């Protein structure tokens with residue numbers, strides 16, 4: 062069975078993990094020019110946010 066998780070990176074994007082590998086990095090800072098994907102703009106923007114892991118039932 063495929064394992065899907067969302068990992069919330071400290072000061073960065075939401076990472077969609079499929080079987081332990083990053084399948085997509087989704088912007089949560091609002092500064093990406095490639096929304097919904099993270100383009101790294103959170104670093105220059107000084108985005109600060111906590112870490113969390115969110116299990117996804119599939």
Ligand code: FES
Pocket residue numbers: 073074075087088089090091092093098099100101102103104
């Ligand atoms: S979280 Fe990386 S650009 Fe928004």
